[in-house]
Amino acid sequence: MARNICEVELPLVFPPTFLWGAATAAHQVQGSPESNWGQWERSPERKKELQDAGKDPNDYISGNACEFEQRFSKDFALARSLGHSANRFSINWATVEPHPGEFDRAILARYRRLVRSARRHGLTPIVTLYHWTHPAWFEAMGSWKCDGAPLLFARFVEEALKYIGDMVHYYTVLNEPTVYGPLSFLIGCWPPKEKNSQEVFLKVMDNLAEAHRRAYALIKQCNPHAEVGIAHAVAWEESSDPNIKAEKLRNNLSWTDTIIAQLDFIGLNVYFHEVHEPEGSAYTRLSWTDPCSADAVVSDFGWGMCPRSLAEVLKEFWHAYKKPLMVTEHGHAVAEMDDRRRCWFLWESLKWVHQAMQEGIDLRGYLHWSLLDNFEWAEGFTKKFGLIHVDRATQKRTPRTSAYLLRDIIKAGGLTQEIAEKYRTAIRHPNEL
Numbered sequence: 001m002a003r004n005i006c007e008v009e010l011p012l013v014f015p016p017t018f019l020w021g022a023a024t025a026a027h028q029v030q031g032s033p034e035s036n037w038g039q040w041e042r043s044p045e046r047k048k049e050l051q052d053a054g055k056d057p058n059d060y061i062s063g064n065a066c067e068f069e070q071r072f073s074k075d076f077a078l079a080r081s082l083g084h085s086a087n088r089f090s091i092n093w094a095t096v097e098p099h100p101g102e103f104d105r106a107i108l109a110r111y112r113r114l115v116r117s118a119r120r121h122g123l124t125p126i127v128t129l130y131h132w133t134h135p136a137w138f139e140a141m142g143s144w145k146c147d148g149a150p151l152l153f154a155r156f157v158e159e160a161l162k163y164i165g166d167m168v169h170y171y172t173v174l175n176e177p178t179v180y181g182p183l184s185f186l187i188g189c190w191p192p193k194e195k196n197s198q199e200v201f202l203k204v205m206d207n208l209a210e211a212h213r214r215a216y217a218l219i220k221q222c223n224p225h226a227e228v229g230i231a232h233a234v235a236w237e238e239s240s241d242p243n244i245k246a247e248k249l250r251n252n253l254s255w256t257d258t259i260i261a262q263l264d265f266i267g268l269n270v271y272f273h274e275v276h277e278p279e280g281s282a283y284t285r286l287s288w289t290d291p292c293s294a295d296a297v298v299s300d301f302g303w304g305m306c307p308r309s310l311a312e313v314l315k316e317f318w319h320a321y322k323k324p325l326m327v328t329e330h331g332h333a334v335a336e337m338d339d340r341r342r343c344w345f346l347w348e349s350l351k352w353v354h355q356a357m358q359e360g361i362d363l364r365g366y367l368h369w370s371l372l373d374n375f376e377w378a379e380g381f382t383k384k385f386g387l388i389h390v391d392r393a394t395q396k397r398t399p400r401t402s403a404y405l406l407r408d409i410i411k412a413g414g415l416t417q418e419i420a421e422k423y424r425t426a427i428r429h430p431n432e433l
């Protein structure tokens with residue numbers, strides 16, 4: 001397994017029904033000053049924190065981000081021209097329900113147009129109903145810690161479904177609850193920045209699970225044929241100690257177990273490869289880089305780019321649940337236009353994924369994170385995850401090399417020798433260049 005390369009012969013053919021595309025999230029491509037995140041970005045505490053760290057606060061305020069709500073039709077047309085057949089995006093609860101129980105009909109109508117536009121451009125919409133932003137009033141009342149939180153979320157979902165429910169087949173109700181929950185309510189680095197007790201934290205996680213279950217029931221009422229999933233963040237966890245590996249895997253699966261009856265498919269967001277070894281009684285994250293290889297490739301975020309991780313996570317989830325899977329996010333921050341690290345990572349990852357599919361996993365689609373350079377949460381605009389570069393001053397969209405590589409893969413229905421030759425330099429191991 002030299003350099004973590006998957007040694008397989010081309011061509012690698014993907015099923016004709018496979019969904020190909022990219023993902024975004026409402027706050028990241030549009031901003032929302034009225035949301036929990038929007039308020040936190042503008043707070044004096046946040047400003048001070050950034051200034052103390054020598055950073056420019058303006059790089060960390062989402063503003064209108066990529067102006068997606070004004071530009072979605074053109075963005076979908078561009079995605080289609082890049083071969084995409086699906087697009088994952090989210091509905092922002094914060095803008096839909098600015099005051100408790102009062103819904104903004106104009107915003108809901110715009111979401112209806114957005115979904116219709118995706119479909120008209122030949123993109124299967126995959127809709128996320130909660131990608132970490134909610135109304136400021138919900139934040140003020142304690143958000144996911146409160147007893148009534150799942151019901152309040154369900155009220156928003158019920159309203160949103162009136163506008164989009166007849167046009168959407170795939171839903172990923174919650175985005176990464178097992179990331180958002182701990183970072184916001186236990187470790188306290190994201191808003192509301194709370195370091196709660198385990199008991200409170202578990203209540204948050206239970207409420208998120210209940211929110212999913214309620215949304216599932218509402219979606220099925222609206223359209224019994226809709227397929228409901230989650231976008232679940234999972235790392236490929238490894239250890240030389242099989243007990244640790246088993247424990248990490250159990251941790252990964254345990255929250256999923258609580259909603260498994262309400263999952264028609266499991267969406268996976270995969271970024272990390274983590275190696276855990278015993279150190280005293282604690283487990284420690286030894287490395288963020290790629291331990292498969294001596295010459296690790298690292299993203300602009302400092303995250304190890306390990307192409308094999310995705311396939312390993314898919315296999316673990318397939319063996320655990322035997323439910324259809326979808327890659328709902330996968331990517332890395334790489335700013336260059338000629339983004340060789342991203343090209344190499346994409347190419348090699350798809351090889352491993354194809355191999356996993358040969359072993360029988362039922363994978364329905366691959367959605368890259370992200371379609372556009374966007375607002376990367378606490379990192380602001382400093383990290384570029386897009387297949388498409390966005391000029392912050394002019395909003396001009398320019399596809400990176402990886403966008404064309406993915407386009408050619410989609411158009412060919414898989415990885416071919418011709419594509420390998422055309423992108424010879426781009427897909428070579430970055431450390432060999």
Ligand code: BGC
Binds near residue numbers: 025028233369385
């Ligand atoms: C989130 C995205 C985020 C990406 C890169 C995922 O955890 O769902 O919103 O931009 O990771 O950090």
